[in-house]
Amino acid sequence: HRYPNTTAKHVISEDLIEVAVDGDQIKTKKLILKQTGTFLKAVPRWMSCLTNVRVVPTIEESIFDRSKRSLVTYTRNITMLSICKIHERCVYKPGFKNGMPETVVERAGFVSTSFGKLNAIIERVLMTNFKKSMRKTVVAYMEKLTKRLLFIMFFLCYAWIIMSNTRALKFGEPALANHRTNEPHLLRQKIGHR
Template sequence: MRFWSAPTGLFPYSFDEVVSVFWDRYPNSFAKHIVSEDVLERKVTENTIVTKKLIVKQGSSFLKRVPRWLSRMTEIRTVPVIEESIYDRRTRTLTTYTRNVSHNELFAMHERCIYRPNLDSLSVPMTDLMRSVYIYINCGRMSGVYEKVMLMGFKKSVSS
């Protein structure tokens, strides 16, 4: 099992801009790994919008590089994930929780992102992103290696 928190990211856009783009992320030409996105549930209250989506992604790129004889995980081509997002107008935060909902006997990957206005930047509005991930893989003796590779891929995606 691996847990990692990324250094706080900074978007050179206002919080309102980041949130409005978040709602309309897919489809787009930069996210070719997304097969589909469906809203399962949405609740709107006085100060919050809570949304639950089913997003189908193509399998992890590192799995495609693993020799077939090494792992049954190489057969995974798509991974459906649930993304739950909570936009809170009062606290000015957008929190997302994303987790896989299939292949749970083989692996679990849970990600949390918290977006909020950057309070240090007074001249130009900016948005902070705090991100963490939990990874667990159940593949016998190779589990630790797979977890390390999966975490490296996640770190690379965060930094790019």
């Protein structure tokens, strides 16, 4: 899950609508409710159809393909379509850089508005906001990946401590004999072997 994260305070909720498995593919559909961006808050009053908007529901469809080792997401607004359409497509796939594995992310955005002569200006502003949000998205992904990596590292260290204690007990050595700790489960082990 991408949400919650510190850079996406505008996301109100994320709900899973549909999940389907089709061969090597897992397909999901989510409803994501977002607060309107700063652009819509700054719209002149004569464009009242936009100034009253507070929440924008979006649909995110994703396809994970195990055989291709790729994840493709499509995100689009589902309201105000007669005024504005915003679509995003992301492709995540494995790659290598300098012999090291990495995840390659390809992003594309599409904006279309219906404001006559103002279309070009409004679309340019929306694309600029889209690019800014992509920078925040990268920060959010790094935040989520770091948390997951730290959890995995903690789990591995904890498992190593447990395995070390098991081996020490097996050979008759007192577990954690010279180790001071404030963690209750380790204190119990230490006290139990005195």
